[in-house]
Amino acid sequence: MAVENWTDIGSAEELAARPLSAVKAATTRLAVSCRDGVFGAVSNACNHVGGPLGEGTLDGDYVVCPWHQ
Numbered sequence: 170m171a172v173e174n175w176t177d178i179g180s181a182e183e184l185a186a187r188p189l190s191a192v193k194a195a196t197t198r199l200a201v202s203c204r205d206g207v208f209g210a211v212s213n214a215c216n217h218v219g220g221p222l223g224e225g226t227l228d229g230d231y232v233v234c235p236w237h238q
């Protein structure tokens with residue numbers, strides 16, 4: 170089976186080194202989290218006014234936006 174429409178966003182080791190990372194997959198900006206070896210991804214744009222979630226922090230299971238918390 171051919172692998173199509175996949176974008177390499179970096180190595181798992183590199184992404185696991187930080188709780189949150191801002192990455193770009195093609196034209197989509199994502200906030201990638203890693204907590205206890207489990208990865209997650211959400212839009213990098215906060216629902217409030219678009220703050221960069223990948224530059225925020227993790228508080229338990231929650232991403233805290235760096236702009237207005």
Ligand code: FES
Pocket residue numbers: 215216217218219220234235236237238
């Ligand atoms: S932009 Fe994220 S809390 Fe305001």
